[in-house]
Amino acid sequence: MVRLLIGVTDKVWFDQLSASVPHDEVNFWQPSGMTQFRALQPGELFLFKLHAPNNFIVGGGIFGHASIAPLSLAWEAFGLKNGVSSRSEMRARIASYRRDPIALDDKQDPVIGCRILTQPFFWPRERSPALASA
Numbered sequence: 001m002v003r004l005l006i007g008v009t010d011k012v013w014f015d016q017l018s019a020s021v022p023h024d025e026v027n028f029w030q031p032s033g034m035t036q037f038r039a040l041q042p043g044e045l046f047l048f049k050l051h052a053p054n055n056f057i058v059g060g061g062i063f064g065h066a067s068i069a070p071l072s073l074a075w076e077a078f079g080l081k082n083g084v085s086s087r088s089e090m091r092a093r094i095a096s097y098r099r100d101p102i103a104l105d106d107k108q109d110p111v112i113g114c115r116i117l118t119q120p121f122f123w124p125r126e127r128s129p130a131l132a133s134a
Contacts, residue, residue: 004045006057007115011050012093013083014058018122020080026061026120027078030113031097037066037115046117061117070109078114 007028017026028048030037040046040063047060069077071094075087084090094110095103103110 002044003040004047005039005063006047006049008051009048009083011054014048014050014122016083016085017081017120018059021120021122023081023120025064025078025081025116025118027074027082028061028115028117029074029082030115031094031110033068033111033113035113036068037113046115057123059120059122061120064116064118066113066115068111069114070111072109074112074114 009028017023028046042064044063045060046063047057049055049057071087071091074082075090082090084093091104091106091110094112095101098110102108
């Protein structure tokens, strides 16, 4: 049986990546980096939707690999495929999501969760299925 997962992302990540397609892969990163991702096996479908109130599935990709890595390595490996325009922007977003100003310090190398999606696709809002509120 093939599984799929719907991950929640923000509009900035989506807008950055969808404006610069095509990509061979993207990093759907998690700011905390505290737990290993085991929800999918390689080859299964990973969809992403925007945070409320934009409760829409806006794309996805084929799950390839998950790891925990320091910011420096994630930026080196994926650059703009992290859905940000610079390493400093990525650092600021990590700090914001963690509510941790220490992550803003350039001497720190915060660890994040990386979910590598191959063959990513992005849907314009008019093609995106809305999710019913629970």
